[in-house]
Amino acid sequence: MSSKETTGQAITRSLIAHGIDTVFGIPGAHMYDFNDALYGAGDKLRFIHTRHEQGAGYMAYGYAKSTGRIGAYTVVPGPGVLNSGAALCTAYGANAPVLCVTGNIMSHLIGQGRGQLHELPDQLATMRGITKVAKRINHQSEAGPVMSEVVSKMLSGRQGPGAVEAPWDVFGQTGPETDRPLGTKAAHPAVDPDRIAAAATLISGARNPMVMVGGGATDAGGEIAALAELLQAPVTSHRSGKGIVADDHPNHLNFVAAYEYWKKVDVLIGIGSRLELQFMRWKWLPKGLKIIRIDIDPTEMVRLKPDVGIVADASDGTRALTDALAGARREDRTGEFAELNTDARSRFHAVQPQLAYLDSIREILPRDGFFVEEISQMGFTARFAFPVYGPRQYVTCGYQDNLGFGFNTALGVKVANPDKAVISVSGDGGFMFGVQELATAVQHKIAVVAIVFNNSAYGNVLRDQKQTYEGRYLGSDLTNPDFVALGESFGVKSFKATSPGELREVLEKALSLNEPVLIEVPIEKGSEASPWPFIHPAPHAE
Structure with a gap:
């Protein structure tokens, strides 16, 4: 039976x-x-x-x-x-x-x-x-x-x-126990050689191509780097694409730097990207721009129609394009890209105190560690000011921008990657959406380090109400608990850091404990410089 x-x-x-x-x-x-x-x-x-x-x-x-x-x-x-x-x-x-x-x-x-x-x-x-x-x-x-x-x-x-x-x-x-069929991935669509040839022709005539990568290219970092090196083209990304090509790769451009280069781009190669950065945030297109897209989703070619659309897996499509361009290696331009990155950093250095704190975190977080952003002043700034060196290491909520996702998401990241350092960076507003999961972290021994930057406000709303609505504040101020005492009440080791240097020391200690840790960083309400001029830059002059 x-x-x-x-x-x-x-x-x-x-x-x-x-x-x-x-x-x-x-x-x-x-x-x-x-x-x-x-x-x-x-x-x-x-x-x-x-x-x-x-x-x-x-x-x-x-x-x-x-x-x-x-x-x-x-x-x-x-x-x-x-x-x-x-x-x-x-x-x-x-x-x-x-x-x-x-x-x-x-x-x-x-x-x-x-x-x-x-x-x-x-x-x-x-x-x-x-x-x-x-x-x-x-x-x-x-x-x-x-x-x-x-x-x-x-x-x-x-x-x-x-x-x-x-x-x-x-x-x-109840019923008979039978063999259960396994779900499998459908085969990737075959790369169309005619589309590859058309893309190669466009690129061959381009002087200043740029590569934009998104989350759909997560597993294609090697192929994308090879294409960029061959073309001596810069590679840039926004949130979901961070780390696919490491920030310290010679062809990588921080997206603030990429906007300066954008003025002269003649071909944009989008790989696994909605191109939201260029079309919705930059909102300025160079004259005569041609667009090539590689995406596994054919509906993307309808939503934002390119000059050449290649429906393919990011790795397969990029590899085929590189092969079609073989032998066309161009003069090295990595020095130019390095100068653009240096200049961009000198300009967004003014986004304080966020940049100083993010630099402290980057100094202590291991190269292969995970950074989970949040919808906060630190999170917004991290989009362009926090270097990432590998795919999946910068965890974002994408276009939903849902406040409060960060700490809870970080717990899942740590469960899946128990041997890697995982840091959650939240504001006080977002952290309180999921604060009860401190109990989950303790009970299940999930060693996430949660950093709460406490400015006693929904910071972005506060700034907008001050700047756009002449100080007519509604619901943007917050009364908070003592976060250190709160964390300790859950059985979580909790600390306070009042400067970037102190955060560096406390974070180094926290990561060595291999247990849940909460770090509160008090920030004066309304003191953060706005990161938005770098995320939504003014159009270039014609």
């Missing part, structure tokens, strides 16, 4: 088969049979329970974003799904493979509006709006095929989050 298993056990077995080793989440009534199956998995699956569903979603996001592997979490339906919704939105915008496993009300009551526990009108439609794929398991026999389909769609092409729900009664339903 074949052995039996519940739907919950079938889902759990599928998670393990797909290489998932950690699930973040909070147990709940609808999910008990799945929760019990997770328990039964023993040491094959680590379950990390959080203090809020938001935290579970963000931790899964940090896990996925820092590794490229699936980050999984589980929450109850209805309010649990909605509480974690910001994390799914973030994963969708940042192309991260985050998997949400949730429940639903009893099968026969779905859609009837009877007011059942955690009932959400058309929950599946809600999840479909913020994921790449969302499916329901209606019967135990569907568990394996549905999981396989969802994983395949999450990982194929432009990656993204997925969601699986099962009704309350289905999780405990």
Whole structure:
């Protein structure tokens, strides 16, 4: 007789088969049979329970974003799904493979509006709006095929989050244990040689090409560096592309420096990038500019139509383009790029005190450590002023810009990378969105160093209300706890640093402790210089 298993056990077995080793989440009534199956998995699956569903979603996001592997979490339906919704939105915008496993009300009551526990009108439609794929398991026999389909769609092409729900009664339903199909990535689209030839022709006639990389090029750093070296073209990036080509590579241009070079660019080569920096932040295009795009998502060629569009994996497309241009190596221009970087740094040196503190962090954080930004004055400045040396090491929330994601995300980064240093840099406003997860860090021994820059304000709102609305302040001032005392009340080693030099010393000590640490850095309210002139620069003169 074949052995039996519940739907919950079938889902759990599928998670393990797909290489998932950690699930973040909070147990709940609808999910008990799945929760019990997770328990039964023993040491094959680590379950990390959080203090809020938001935290579970963000931790899964940090896990996925820092590794490229699936980050999984589980929450109850209805309010649990909605509480974690910001994390799914973030994963969708940042192309991260985050998997949400949730429940639903009893099968026969779905859609009837009877007011059942955690009932959400058309929950599946809600999840479909913020994921790449969302499916329901209606019967135990569907568990394996549905999981396989969802994983395949999450990982194929432009990656993204997925969601699986099962009704309350289905999780405990039993059926034969069968071989579970594995979801696999679809094959990369073949590189079109005609498109490569057209791109090579454009580049051959260019005097000042520039390469822009985004998160879709995360695994193509070597190929991109080779192309840039061949063309003696600068490589630049914004948030999601930071570190794909190291900041200290001779062809790398900080994006502040890149804006100066932009004046003379005749061909822009976008690789795995939406080109949001050039089209939405710089908002000024050189005359006669030609655009080449390499992107695995064909819809990108419609959204922002290039002169030559190459639908391909970033590595495959870039390698083919480099091969087509072989033998066309140009005169070395790295000295020019170094001067541009030096000049840019001299100009944004005025963004204080942020730059001094970020320099202290960079000095202590190991080269292969992770920096998790936040929507804060430090985070905004870090976009252009914090050097990064490897892909995935600068963790951002992408275009959602959702306040409060940082600390919780950093916990997921550390779980996925236990042997690497992980630093979260938050403002006081954002940190309080997820402060309860200090308890999670202690309970599960997640050694993240959280730095809270406390200016007693939503700093960006405060500045805008001062500068644009003549000091008509509304809701931008904050009353805060004593962060050191607060951290200690959770059992977290907590310190205060009042200068960049002191932060350097405290941070070095914190990283040596190998346990959760909180560092508060008091900042005078409204004292930070604005980083925005460098993020949204004025148009160049014609």
